[in-house]
Amino acid sequence: xxGVSQSPSNKVTEKGKDVELRCDPISGHxxxxxxxxxLGQGLEFLIYFQGNSAPDKSxxxxxxxxxxxxxxxxxxxxxxxxxxxxxxxxxxxxxxxxIENSEKLFFGSGTQLSVL
Amino acid sequence: DAKxxxxxxxxxxxxxxxxxxxxxxxISGTDYIHWYRQLPSQxxxxxxxxxxxxxxxxxxxxxxxxxRKSSTLILHRATLRxxxxxxxxLRGILxxxxxxxxxxxxxxxxxxxxx
Numbered sequence: 001x002x003g004v005s006q007s008p009s010n011k012v013t014e015k016g017k018d019v020e021l022r023c024d025p026i027s028g029h030x031x032x033x034x035x036x037x038x039l040g041q042g043l044e045f046l047i048y049f050q051g052n053s054a055p056d057k058s059x060x061x062x063x064x065x066x067x068x069x070x071x072x073x074x075x076x077x078x079x080x081x082x083x084x085x086x087x088x089x090x091x092x093x094x095x096x097x098x099i100e101n102s103e104k105l106f107f108g109s110g111t112q113l114s115v116l
Numbered sequence: 117d118a119k120x121x122x123x124x125x126x127x128x129x130x131x132x133x134x135x136x137x138x139x140x141x142x143i144s145g146t147d148y149i150h151w152y153r154q155l156p157s158q159x160x161x162x163x164x165x166x167x168x169x170x171x172x173x174x175x176x177x178x179x180x181x182x183x184r185k186s187s188t189l190i191l192h193r194a195t196l197r198x199x200x201x202x203x204x205x206l207r208g209i210l211x212x213x214x215x216x217x218x219x220x221x222x223x224x225x226x227x228x229x230x231x
Binding site (some may be wrong): 004033035042043045091093103104105106107108109110 | 150152158159160161162165203207219220221222223224
């Protein structure tokens with residue numbers, strides 16, 4: 001597609017349930033990033049992928065959070081046993097590569113996760 | 117990545133120029149200066165980036181101080197659509213380091229544009 005696509009756009013779940021958030025990057029982009037944005041806050045880095053590997057997972061808040069990327073394309077962010085503090089907008093971005101520090105990121109519109 | 121400092125908020129009148137400042141006194145020689153903005157209920161979008169020389173594109177201009185310790189994003193004629201949070205970010209590169217690649221966003225400057 002023309003841009004970064006995220007699904008679902010909205011997700012309401014009950015505390016304790018698992019959720020999966022999907023990101024389709026721009027075709028040909030080798031780098032993929034996940035961020036989280038709580039209401040009224042800035043963006044919090046979670047993880048990034050170069051190809052299918054994740055050199056930096058330092059931002060994942062707990063072991064309930066995991067992410068994978070297959071085929072160098074689609075990525076899934078999984079949150080197990082969701083808690084109310086997980087409620088936020090989860091943003092995905094992609095870039096052509098990651099090595100060049102002039103690379104620009106293209107963001108999706110995000111998934112609004114609400115944990116009741 | 118080195119830290120940036122921006123004012124929390126700024127106001128502008130429609131159709132007037134806006135100068136958004138950013139301080140980055142600990143910038144290193146290989147750090148690029150990136151600007152992104154986030155419109156309400158949207159993901160951030162790229163605005164402009166530069167290394168040493170001033171840069172212009174269809175969205176804005178970036179003026180970089182000679183010592184590179186500060187920069188200014190210039191919107192030449194603000195419109196209501198330019199109301200957003202503007203993020204100034206330094207992106208460095210550390211070969212062989214896990215720090216390579218990630219973009220760290222601060223709190224940014226919330227720009228209000230008055231009609």
